[in-house]
Amino acid sequence: MQHGIHPTYRPVVFRDRSADLVFISGSTLTGEETTEIDGRSYPVIDVDVSSASHPFWTGQGRVLDTEGRVEKFRRRYGIDA
Known part of the structure; x- marks a missing residue:
């Protein structure tokens, strides 16, 4: 590993203001x-x-209902499986 070309890795505080959360991690x-x-x-x-x-x-989170999309496409464009 070459000296002097890599950034310094050290502890940093990450703050999420929307959830009022603070944690320390290396970065x-x-x-x-x-x-x-x-x-x-x-x-x-x-x-x-x-x-x-x-x-x-x-x-x-929301779960999107994807069931039936392929069948709907096939009905719309008349494609048989």
């Missing part, structure tokens, strides 16, 4: 804002969606 991202957690200062990265606010993980 090469940098942020201008910092926050202090447990006496240590971390850069902050704001995210739009996390597991706390994503519809799939929160159970608020």
Whole structure:
């Protein structure tokens, strides 16, 4: 591995404001804002969606009914299987 060409990998705070969730993870991202957690200062990265606010993980997602689409297409265009 060459020295001096790779970004620094360090702990970063990811913040999902819509779900009021903050978690620390390793990343090469940098942020201008910092926050202090447990006496240590971390850069902050704001995210739009996390597991706390994503519809799939929160159970608020919709399941689309796809049954019958192929049959509907075949009826419409007269295609036999």
